[in-house]
Amino acid sequence: MTFFKAEGLGVNFGGVRALDGVSFEVEPEQVFTIIGPNGAGKTTIFNLVSRIYDPSHGRLVFCDEDITRVPAHEIAPRGIARTFQNIELFEHATVLDNLLLGRHAHKRSRFAEELFFLPRVRALEMEHREAAEKVIDFLDLQAYRDRLIANLPYGVRKVVELARALCTQPKLLLLDEPSSGLSVEETEDMAFWIQDIRTLLHITVLMVEHDMSLVSAVSDQVLALNYGRTITQGTAREVQEHPEVVKAYLGG
Amino acid sequence: MRFLFKTSYAQDLTLFTDGVQRNWYLALLVALVLLPWLVPAYLVDISLVLIYGLCGLSLMALAGYTGLVSLGHAAFLGIGAYAHVYFTQDLGLPWIVSVVLAVALTSATGVLVGLPALRMTGVYLTIATLAFALIIQEVFTRWDHVTHGLKGRPVDKPVIFGLSFASDTAFYFLCLAFLIAGLWVTRNLLRSPTGRAWIAIRDSEIAAQSMGVNLAAYKTMAFSYSAALMGLAGALFAHKIGFLAPDIFSVLLSIQFLLMVVVGGLGSLHGALFGAVFVAFLPVVISQARDSVPGWVGSGTALLGHDLSSAAFRAADRFVKQPGLEPGIFGLILVLFILFEPLGIYGRWVKLKVYFSTFPLYKQATFKRQRAYMRSERLR
Numbered sequence: 001m002t003f004f005k006a007e008g009l010g011v012n013f014g015g016v017r018a019l020d021g022v023s024f025e026v027e028p029e030q031v032f033t034i035i036g037p038n039g040a041g042k043t044t045i046f047n048l049v050s051r052i053y054d055p056s057h058g059r060l061v062f063c064d065e066d067i068t069r070v071p072a073h074e075i076a077p078r079g080i081a082r083t084f085q086n087i088e089l090f091e092h093a094t095v096l097d098n099l100l101l102g103r104h105a106h107k108r109s110r111f112a113e114e115l116f117f118l119p120r121v122r123a124l125e126m127e128h129r130e131a132a133e134k135v136i137d138f139l140d141l142q143a144y145r146d147r148l149i150a151n152l153p154y155g156v157r158k159v160v161e162l163a164r165a166l167c168t169q170p171k172l173l174l175l176d177e178p179s180s181g182l183s184v185e186e187t188e189d190m191a192f193w194i195q196d197i198r199t200l201l202h203i204t205v206l207m208v209e210h211d212m213s214l215v216s217a218v219s220d221q222v223l224a225l226n227y228g229r230t231i232t233q234g235t236a237r238e239v240q241e242h243p244e245v246v247k248a249y250l251g252g
Numbered sequence: 253m254r255f256l257f258k259t260s261y262a263q264d265l266t267l268f269t270d271g272v273q274r275n276w277y278l279a280l281l282v283a284l285v286l287l288p289w290l291v292p293a294y295l296v297d298i299s300l301v302l303i304y305g306l307c308g309l310s311l312m313a314l315a316g317y318t319g320l321v322s323l324g325h326a327a328f329l330g331i332g333a334y335a336h337v338y339f340t341q342d343l344g345l346p347w348i349v350s351v352v353l354a355v356a357l358t359s360a361t362g363v364l365v366g367l368p369a370l371r372m373t374g375v376y377l378t379i380a381t382l383a384f385a386l387i388i389q390e391v392f393t394r395w396d397h398v399t400h401g402l403k404g405r406p407v408d409k410p411v412i413f414g415l416s417f418a419s420d421t422a423f424y425f426l427c428l429a430f431l432i433a434g435l436w437v438t439r440n441l442l443r444s445p446t447g448r449a450w451i452a453i454r455d456s457e458i459a460a461q462s463m464g465v466n467l468a469a470y471k472t473m474a475f476s477y478s479a480a481l482m483g484l485a486g487a488l489f490a491h492k493i494g495f496l497a498p499d500i501f502s503v504l505l506s507i508q509f510l511l512m513v514v515v516g517g518l519g520s521l522h523g524a525l526f527g528a529v530f531v532a533f534l535p536v537v538i539s540q541a542r543d544s545v546p547g548w549v550g551s552g553t554a555l556l557g558h559d560l561s562s563a564a565f566r567a568a569d570r571f572v573k574q575p576g577l578e579p580g581i582f583g584l585i586l587v588l589f590i591l592f593e594p595l596g597i598y599g600r601w602v603k604l605k606v607y608f609s610t611f612p613l614y615k616q617a618t619f620k621r622q623r624a625y626m627r628s629e630r631l632r
Contacts, residue, residue: 050462076464088459090452092519096264100445101452105464107445111473114444115437121444122265128445129261168463 002061003028003204004172010057010228011044018044019228021057026172031198031205031218035239036225037248042208043085044228046174049206050082051075062172076105081170083161085177085208089149095160096145099132102167106131135166138201139193155186162193166201173197175207179214187214194218212240224248265443267436284428288421295420296492301532302427303488306434308512308524310481313438315510316518317447318474319454320369324381325509327388328479330501332358332486337407337496338398347412355483362479366472385506392498404497407490417491427488434481439521441477450474454519504579511582515589517598526597534585535578542572 004026011019019041026032034042047053049060051072059068062078070078081102090098106128109121136142139159149157158181165173178194179187191214197203198218209215215222216236224231224239226248232239239245256270268274288295307329315321332354339350368380392399399405409418410426417426441447449470452460461467490496508531516527550565571577593599607614 052458052461071466072461073464073466076462082462084459088456088462090455090459092455093448093451097448097451101448101460101463101465104445104449104452107464109445111446114441114446117440117444122262125265125444126261129264133261164463 002064004063004206005061006045006049006058007061008058009045009048009055009060011048011053012056017228019048019055022225022228022230023058024223024230024233026204026206026221028171028204029198029202030220031194031207033207033209033215033219033222033236034225035209035212035215035222035245036231039227040225040248041228042225043176046082046176046206046208049075049080049174076168076170079169079171080174081165081168081172082174083158083165083176083178085180087154087157087161089157089161089164091150092148094146094148095141095152095163096132098149098160098164099135099167100128102135102164103128103131105168131169132167135163138166138196139163154181155183158182158186158190162190166197166203170203172204172206175205175209177208177210179209179211187211190214191217212236216240267439288424292420295424297532297536299420299424299427299492301528302424302431303485303492304512304528304532305431305525306481306485306488307509308516308528309434309438309521310478310485311509311513312516312518312521312524313441313450313481314474314478316513316520316523317442317454318450318471320471320474321374321378321510322381322478323378323503323506323510324365324383324385324388325478325482326501326503326505327385328358328362328482329486329489329505330388330392330498331361332483333490333496333501334392334399334486335483336487337405337490341405341408342398347410351484351487354487355480358483358486359476359480362476362482363472365479366475369471369475370468382503382506385501385503389498389501389503392501399496399498402498404495406495407493410491423491427492430484430488434484435521438481442521446470446473508582511586513596515586515596517596517601519595520598522601523596523598526601530597534582538578538581542577545572 002025005024007023009019009022010017022041022045024032034045036042044053048055051067051070055068059066061067062080065078067075067078090101093101109124113121136145139162141156141159141163144152144156144160149160152160158178162175162178165175175194178190182190194205194207195218198205205218207219219236221233222236222239223233224242224245226244231244231248232242234242258264268277287298291298307325310328311322311325335354335357336350339345339353340347343350345353365381365384369377372380393401395401409416410423411417412426417423442450449460449465452463452465453467453470453474457467460470493500512527512531513524514527515530516525517523546565546569549568550561553561553564555561556564589596595602
């Protein structure tokens with residue numbers, strides 16, 4: 001069975017070739033990290049997987065299904081959740097509402113039932129709430145439950161976004177720079193959580209990250225990109241020592 | 253300061269946060285029920301407030317919660333009003349059936365208008381709804397067979413199940429019942445996944461989509477629901493004004509509706525109702541001011557001598573009799589609100605409540621970080 005596979009992914013923005021024939025395969029319960037200098041096409045890959053962009057070439061396979069042409073809103077129900085590099089939370093809602101929105105992929109109530117808030121809707125809401133509370137406990141967000149996102153510090157928002165993604169109960173979790181803007185302590189927490197997400201929740205993680213200490217601490221496989229092309233793939237140590245990776249980062 | 257002890261998840265699903273709040277609303281309800289006997293003279297105006305309250309809810313669901321600003325809601329009101337009058341008076345359908353059909357019809361129109369909304373955002377959508385309103389107004393003018401065109405058509409008093417609601421008091425209670433029902437249903441949606449999906453679309457379309465929200469479906473749903481509420485308001489509105497003519501459902505009315513939700517406070521149901529009170533009563537206040545302000549100015553300056561005070565009287569009189577004073581004041585208030593209280597009357601209300609509940613320890617910085625949701629970037 002193929003868990004997740006990208007084959008010859010390519011995308012053009014006008015004349016710019018943002019990605020050029022990138023292929024990789026992610027095994028279940030792996031932490032797979034994509035690294036590369038700015039503009040290497042890392043976030044582009046995420047936007048292709050969450051179907052915000054259409055690829056010009058190549059295909060995406062998830063759980064033996066070709067998801068290259070699946071509409072963006074049908075990605076979450078299939079079991080892929082993501083976070084964003086520049087935090088895309090629902091600013092004027094509470095943390096709890098944000099997490100409950102993460103449960104949208106599991107929505108089972110119908111509009112007509114919701115109009116009158118029938119007992120079934122109430123029961124389903126309680127179920128969603130319980131699922132959200134588990135995530136709150138997992139990520140220690142109890143203190144922020146009823147706070148508006150607009151009033152939260154950056155580090156907490158980052159965790160809320162992770163929590164919202166977990167609420168969708170994904171099989172594959174895409175983390176776009178989980179440590180950017182976090183303090184050293186917060187980054188450490190994040191490293192533990194990523195490990196726990198994999199080992200305790202059995203969720204596969206596909207991550208874009210710049211902080212090499214975090215990358216080497218949690219990653220099983222690392223893919224290095226530059227100018228939309230694959231440089232190399234391997235363990236964190238192998239990739240870090242690869243001469244072309246060093247060249248891409250330090251110039252040469 | 254009151255502390256809220258939450259001990260079960262069900263507590264977050266109740267209509268009221270706690271018993272104290274519920275009792276306040278009960279008190280309000282009792283006051284509203286007694287109102288016809290307290291202020292009989294203003295009852296007709298208050299019925300209009302209740303109808304505007306439904307309009308406010310409608311636009312609040314769309315603009316305040318889904319973030320889709322419409323300048324065409326007077327058209328939905330008109331469709332509801334004309335459809336209801338046509339169904340009851342030309343087709344002779346029972347009142348309730350007619351209202352249901354009128355609501356279904358406006359809701360279907362809402363879907364049609366919502367479809368372009370899937371491709372347009374911000375001001376472009378607003379302009380599209382404006383165009384829709386103008387077209388519909390033209391349809392009202394031309395479609396003689398149903399609307400009786402510019403001649404207008406008189407509206408009978410409502411008769412439901414043989415009961416006449418002709419008296420002001422009976423009509424007031426009818427409007428009150430429908431407003432409460434509208435509030436309840438809207439509140440139900442907002443505490444369900446659908447309402448949350450709307451809020452998600454308002455705050456971040458890209459994140460909403462990644463959480464599995466079908467943007468097309470939920471935007472259309474918001475339009476359709478908003479139109480349905482407007483249709484219901486339209487049916488009541490027809491009875492309220494007693495005579496339908498196309499020029500009633502003008503762009504100005506749409507602007508008033510938008511004013512209502514902005515001044516009331518975007519993103520809160522309270523705001524819709526505060527705004528309704530404001531928009532319905534401001535013209536009343538202005539027309540009363542027209543009569544009394546010159547007198548006040550005259551007597552206030554009486555100490556300055558007869559010549560000066562009569563000159564001041566004449567100046568004040570000329571000023572308040574200016575045509576266009578009303579829209580001018582509306583505009584001024586809108587600008588002041590956007591500048592100083594982007595969260596509207598509701599925002600002020602919340603601050604007042606916090607001030608008193610934390611007295612004397614209120615910090616001015618409490619609301620510093622709160623930003624208005626109506627930022628310019630939203631209108632990209």
